[in-house]
Amino acid sequence: MVEEQLIPRGINNQKVLDALSRIERHKFIPENLKKSAYADFPLPIGEGQTISQPYIVALMTQYLGLAGKERVLEVGTGSGYQTAILAELAREIYSVERYDALANKAETVLNELGYKNIKIKVGDGSLGWQEAGPFDRIIITAASPNVPEPLIEQLTDNGKLILPLGGGFGQVLTLIEKKGDKIKTTDICGCVFVPLVGKYGVPN
Numbered sequence: 001m002v003e004e005q006l007i008p009r010g011i012n013n014q015k016v017l018d019a020l021s022r023i024e025r026h027k028f029i030p031e032n033l034k035k036s037a038y039a040d041f042p043l044p045i046g047e048g049q050t051i052s053q054p055y056i057v058a059l060m061t062q063y064l065g066l067a068g069k070e071r072v073l074e075v076g077t078g079s080g081y082q083t084a085i086l087a088e089l090a091r092e093i094y095s096v097e098r099y100d101a102l103a104n105k106a107e108t109v110l111n112e113l114g115y116k117n118i119k120i121k122v123g124d125g126s127l128g129w130q131e132a133g134p135f136d137r138i139i140i141t142a143a144s145p146n147v148p149e150p151l152i153e154q155l156t157d158n159g160k161l162i163l164p165l166g167g168g169f170g171q172v173l174t175l176i177e178k179k180g181d182k183i184k185t186t187d188i189c190g191c192v193f194v195p196l197v198g199k200y201g202v203p204n
């Protein structure tokens, strides 16, 4: 997966490559799909949701530029795979998931794997996690037509936020950088994600 899908497409952050090599992706995949765990596409994880393609997980993580001391908010725990990658590369991970079935399953796997720096809650992640913020990095792994305002507020100065921005059938992976009262926006590439359903995303 790392040699065939990630390195040739420009993932060159060694810590990111090492994390994706180390973490057993099949542990986060439903039993009947385990044979495709390392394939180059997203897979269903239940509740109509997906685990993202390995390359997209790596790309989003690389753009976060993690040095190891950050507090990170993840919106959309899903299977917990991206959460594990973040937990290897940053200090504390706060992850919000809409479906309790997914949050519970992810928490079980992450506990079995021994992670101690992850907190998961069930709720509308478009509101962020006010009591736990602010965050040095925020990753939204579901598509939103605009950047949820509470998440910009919960981002530290010099913080970075990455999300698939747009609606419908395709979005643009977008990096938001906060510097004082300025927001810099960088388009990265086209992508396709399930919607961020919530108050500041797609209405339920």
Ligand code: SAM
Pocket: 049, 050, 051, 052, 075, 076, 077, 078, 079, 080, 081, 082, 083, 096, 097, 098, 099, 102, 123, 124, 125, 126, 141, 142, 193, 194, 195, 196, 197, 198, 199, 201
């Ligand atoms: N990063 C995940 C992984 O590694 O498996 C994949 C995430 S999946 C593409 C998007 C997730 O966002 C789904 O599990 C979905 O239920 C969740 N989601 C959608 N809207 C949400 C919201 N408002 N708050 C929290 N989670 C949300």
